[in-house]
Amino acid sequence: MPSxxxxxxxxxxLRCPRLADDIGEDPARWLDQDLxxxxxxxxxxxxxxxxxxxxxxxxxxxxxEKKLANDRFADQARxxxxxxxxxxxxxxxxxxxxxxLHGERPDRLPCGPRRPCECCDDEAAxxxxxxxxxxxxxxxxxxxxxxxxxxxxxxxxxxxEASTLGAFATDGGEQ
Numbered sequence: 325m326p327s328x329x330x331x332x333x334x335x336x337x338l339r340c341p342r343l344a345d346d347i348g349e350d351p352a353r354w355l356d357q358d359l360x361x362x363x364x365x366x367x368x369x370x371x372x373x374x375x376x377x378x379x380x381x382x383x384x385x386x387x388x389e390k391k392l393a394n395d396r397f398a399d400q401a402r403x404x405x406x407x408x409x410x411x412x413x414x415x416x417x418x419x420x421x422x423x424x425l426h427g428e429r430p431d432r433l434p435c436g437p438r439r440p441c442e443c444c445d446d447e448a449a450x451x452x453x454x455x456x457x458x459x460x461x462x463x464x465x466x467x468x469x470x471x472x473x474x475x476x477x478x479x480x481x482x483x484x485e486a487s488t489l490g491a492f493a494t495d496g497g498e499q
Contacts, residue, residue, distance in 0.1 A: 337402040377429035
């Protein structure tokens, strides 16, 4: 519920509707704010820049940053700038360089469904019966590794009778 006693921020921010139509977002929504005083906002903007996957969007963000520093648009901006912020421009330049080096996302990812892995690629695929046989073989290896000199707990012997729980009773009962 909005407050009746305190005014909210009524200043409008810079809007770029043509960019929103062209690239699907309005970078001014993120860039037209004070990033120096608000580290959380700055981190958010930098992570958004790091996630940009096309050079067209990088250039749109760069254009909005320059537009915020343009005197003609100062009355429209919530946070007008005297010049583009160096850290934002540097981050945009780094991202564009990375995209030039590695390619844009549509160029990096193949279209269509993923190819199956190598184990499922061949015709002799693993069946549930094969898995059951493998598990039974592993269990049999454990049984076969049983040592004859080990303690047999199935029946009482002179060795196991000496170490019964009665010898360790601490309630003062018979020993």
